[in-house]
Amino acid sequence: MKNKSFLFISCEEAKHICDKAQYNEASFWEKFKLNLRYIWCHITRTYVNRNKKLTKTVKSSKITCLKNSEKQQLKEVFQEELENQHQ
Template sequence: MKKSVFFISCDEAKHICDKAQYDEASSWEKFKLSVRLMYCNVTQKYYKRNKKLTKVVKSSNAECLNPKEREALEMKFKKELSKH
């Protein structure tokens, strides 16, 4: 079966969707994704959930550990693991 230029698989669409959320997708990939979004309900739902997740993560005020805190936590973790 010949692979179509415009029609992509659901897995490929999900991958392009992830790339598009972080502005890493090319114009051609975005076009192929938009074609897929016109007819695939599964891809539409994935796209909406992915978009919502990205928005929530960007708007959150999550604080990450700085490298020194992370290293100290890893050392404590390894120390506790070595006890057992």
């Protein structure tokens, strides 16, 4: 059986904690372990920095979503076009 380190985490675990931290779901202890790995692992640093950039971009975007009625209308038009192509 492999001994799991108390302080040091794997890259995969670091990525998971980074994702949790993005949504304020990571505990203080998880953030601490993530920061330890961040200091010495360039892969983790790259992942965290990209994640921060993505979060910032999404928050600053002015994306508007379709209403359910608009989605339904679009589906109907799409379905009609598909049926017309098969005739």
